Amino acid sequence: xxDVANPLSIVSDLLAPVxxxxxxxxxxxPVVRPSDRADAQVNGALxxxxxxxxxxxxxxxxxxxxxxLADVCSEVEIAGPGFINLTFTDTFLxxxxxxxxxxxxxxxxxxxxxRTVVVxxxxxxVAKEMHVGHLRSTVIGDALVRLHEFAGHxxxxxxxxxxxxxxxxMLIEHLLDLGEDxxxxxxxxxxxxxFYKAANAKFNESTEFQERARDxxxxxxxxxxETIEIxxxxxxxxxxxxxxxxxxxxxxLTDDDLAGESGYQPLMEGxxxxxxxxxxxxxxxGAQVVFAPGFTNRDNEPLPLIVRSSAGAFMYATSDLACVLxxxxxxxxxxxxxxxxxxxxxxxxxxxxxxxxxxxxxxPAEAVHIAFGSVLGDDRKMLRSRSGDSxxxxxxxxxxxxxxxxxxAEKNPExxxxxxxxxxxTIGIGAVKYADLSNDRIKDYVFDWDRMLAFEGNTAPxxxxxxxxxxxxxxRAGADRIDLHGLAIVLGQPQERExxxxxxxxxxxVAETLAAYAPHKLCTYLFELAQDFSTFYEHxxxxxxxxxxxxxxxxxxxxxxxxxxxGLGLLGIDAPEAM
RNA sequence: GCCCCAGUAGCUCAGUGGAUAGAGCAUCGGUUUCCUAAACCGUGUGUCGUAGGUUCGAUUCCUACCUGGGGCGCCA
Numbered sequence: 001x002x003d004v005a006n007p008l009s010i011v012s013d014l015l016a017p018v019x020x021x022x023x024x025x026x027x028x029x030p031v032v033r034p035s036d037r038a039d040a041q042v043n044g045a046l047x048x049x050x051x052x053x054x055x056x057x058x059x060x061x062x063x064x065x066x067x068x069l070a071d072v073c074s075e076v077e078i079a080g081p082g083f084i085n086l087t088f089t090d091t092f093l094x095x096x097x098x099x100x101x102x103x104x105x106x107x108x109x110x111x112x113x114x115r116t117v118v119v120x121x122x123x124x125x126v127a128k129e130m131h132v133g134h135l136r137s138t139v140i141g142d143a144l145v146r147l148h149e150f151a152g153h154x155x156x157x158x159x160x161x162x163x164x165x166x167x168x169x170m171l172i173e174h175l176l177d178l179g180e181d182x183x184x185x186x187x188x189x190x191x192x193x194x195f196y197k198a199a200n201a202k203f204n205e206s207t208e209f210q211e212r213a214r215d216x217x218x219x220x221x222x223x224x225x226e227t228i229e230i231x232x233x234x235x236x237x238x239x240x241x242x243x244x245x246x247x248x249x250x251x252x253l254t255d256d257d258l259a260g261e262s263g264y265q266p267l268m269e270g271x272x273x274x275x276x277x278x279x280x281x282x283x284x285x286g287a288q289v290v291f292a293p294g295f296t297n298r299d300n301e302p303l304p305l306i307v308r309s310s311a312g313a314f315m316y317a318t319s320d321l322a323c324v325l326x327x328x329x330x331x332x333x334x335x336x337x338x339x340x341x342x343x344x345x346x347x348x349x350x351x352x353x354x355x356x357x358x359x360x361x362x363x364p365a366e367a368v369h370i371a372f373g374s375v376l377g378d379d380r381k382m383l384r385s386r387s388g389d390s391x392x393x394x395x396x397x398x399x400x401x402x403x404x405x406x407x408x409a410e411k412n413p414e415x416x417x418x419x420x421x422x423x424x425x426t427i428g429i430g431a432v433k434y435a436d437l438s439n440d441r442i443k444d445y446v447f448d449w450d451r452m453l454a455f456e457g458n459t460a461p462x463x464x465x466x467x468x469x470x471x472x473x474x475x476r477a478g479a480d481r482i483d484l485h486g487l488a489i490v491l492g493q494p495q496e497r498e499x500x501x502x503x504x505x506x507x508x509x510v511a512e513t514l515a516a517y518a519p520h521k522l523c524t525y526l527f528e529l530a531q532d533f534s535t536f537y538e539h540x541x542x543x544x545x546x547x548x549x550x551x552x553x554x555x556x557x558x559x560x561x562x563x564x565x566x567g568l569g570l571l572g573i574d575a576p577e578a579m
Numbered sequence: 580g581c582c583c584c585a586g587u588a589g590c591u592c593a594g595u596g597g598a599u600a601g602a603g604c605a606u607c608g609g610u611u612u613c614c615u616a617a618a619c620c621g622u623g624u625g626u627c628g629u630a631g632g633u634u635c636g637a638u639u640c641c642u643a644c645c646u647g648g649g650g651c652g653c654c655a
Contacts, residue, residue, distance in 0.1 A: 036601095
């Protein structure tokens with residue numbers, strides 16, 4: 001899937017037959033890479049010469065002598081032990097960028113083989129507060145959903161909420177004790193932790209309450225209609241709260257995406273039976289387990305995946321296995337993404353392995369754990385509030401918007417109140433999301449208000465500001481954006497060239513971001529793009545320039561703005577036209 | 580004890596087997612009759628955790644070790 005516009009891909013395609021000819025085999029890679037010494041460098045002559053036992057510079061010379069780069073390069077130079085440094089012609093870059101400008105997808109090709117992708121993310125617990133752990137899953141999952149949809153895949157969002165299990169006996173009884181109206185008030189206002197803690201405290205203090213709670217769990221599991229009705233109300237109240245948070249966060253999750261634990265209860269018996277038929281079940285200390293090779297416990301003995309406890313209950317592993325079956329057989333998914341914290345790695349690997357052993361999960365279908373690290377405070381420990389509790393996600397978002405509002409009020413007092421409030425929301429929420437997405441997801445990251453909300457450095461506000469500045473130019477020029485798409489591009493100044501090269505790299509970056517499920521790659525790119533634009537903006541006057549440079553620069557601005565907006569959009573971040 | 584992840588500039592972080600390892604922040608200095616100065620320009624900054632190995636070439640791949648974090652059967 002070569003990028004249509006990226007000069008590096010084009011050069012690679014041009015050189016591939018030359019390398020194949022010299023090597024005498026079809027798969028010799030030219031190894032074309034970006035270079036800080038030229039526009040690109042070709043490294044493939046070195047390994048090829050090694051294989052052939054000849055001089056790398058001679059191989060490089062043969063590549064250069066082929067002349068296939070004459071149309072696109074103004075300079076082709078052999079350097080060092082056998083590198084080939086390339087300088088593209090301005091007209092080549094300009095022509096490529098002009099074709100990108102006419103493309104709504106900015107050069108990104110749709111996936112050649114669309115897949116059905118299930119993204120499992122967010123997963124808060126009913127009657128429990130959403131906290132920063134849910135932030136990571138929700139924000140990363142949302143970005144992956146948007147990226148895969150953009151690439152042309154069929155995406156199914158699944159919010160695997162915790163709406164089933166032992167705690168629900170006590171939660172239902174507590175709800176009944178409070179009276180539904182009182183409970184609804186507390187839960188509706190988002191005091192989920194208060195509700196849960198009160199129920200838990202009662203459970204620890206009162207044996208009478210414990211008995212009621214246990215009885216209630218039995219009723220719940222028996223699907224007693226009255227109990228189910230109360231349970232459903234509890235779930236609904238929490239969902240209302242979750243949807244409020246999702247709405248403020250600006251993620252795509254809706255009620256339609258709910259796929260709670262409870263939904264998999266009826267499927268577990270079937271999954272369990274099929275494990276038995278596949279001959280995978282073994283009894284171990286009274287429990288039914290599957291031994292997956294390669295997993296050991298602390299005594300270095302085989303570690304079982306317990307699918308039915310000695311008491312006869314199904315486990316979360318059973319639920320996860322039923323879930324794999326459901327996604328593959330009912331939804332016909334061939335890519336299962338689990339956006340779940342890194343500590344779950346072993347559990348998920350065991351589930352995946354067992355699903356493979358059972359023959360449910362097999363190529364081309366694959367399951368991938370999209371693991372992520374923790375959010376840390378400035379003490380480098382898990383982020384906690386002053387009271388030592390986990391930080392409520394809603395409090396976090398409140399503070400983000402408040403801080404952004406203060407900044408906007410200070411920096412641009414001319415904005416009217418409504419616009420200012422909307423801009424503050426966009427900047428505050430964008431800053432929180434970008435701070436999360438811009439770090440390699442597998443690593444922990446330090447949560448720092450001042451840094452994420454700064455208008456300098458690798459932050460959402462800096463990118464949003466760059467976009468807003470461009471939009472300001474269009475307003476001043478009275479330009480209709482659509483008219484800019486076909487304008488001829490001429491590249492004279494070095495800052496224009498750098499910007500053009502950066503813009504042409506966008507499709508490659510999007511592809512790499514998807515391939516590694518790594519949103520931070522796109523973030524890094526967008527930051528570099530914004531920097532290149534700022535440099536261009538300082539050095540190259542747009543409005544005052546004579547034609548055809550003025551039109552060309554307007555077109556450069558237009559493609560830059562569209563790339564920033566689309567790129568941020570793929571991350572779930574809005575780009576205001578003024579701020 | 581076993582397994583997983585991380586370790587790169589004072590701080591926060593990028594880095595695709597390629598040449599001299601890069602950004603941002605912070606420091607210091609400069610730029611505004613000019614499209615948003617929320618910006619830009621300049622300025623130093625390194626035992627890429629340690630030691631081996633593979634390779635023409637290793638921050639990148641492999642092995643061992645060190646440090647930090649996490650996980651390791653009937654909760655989810």
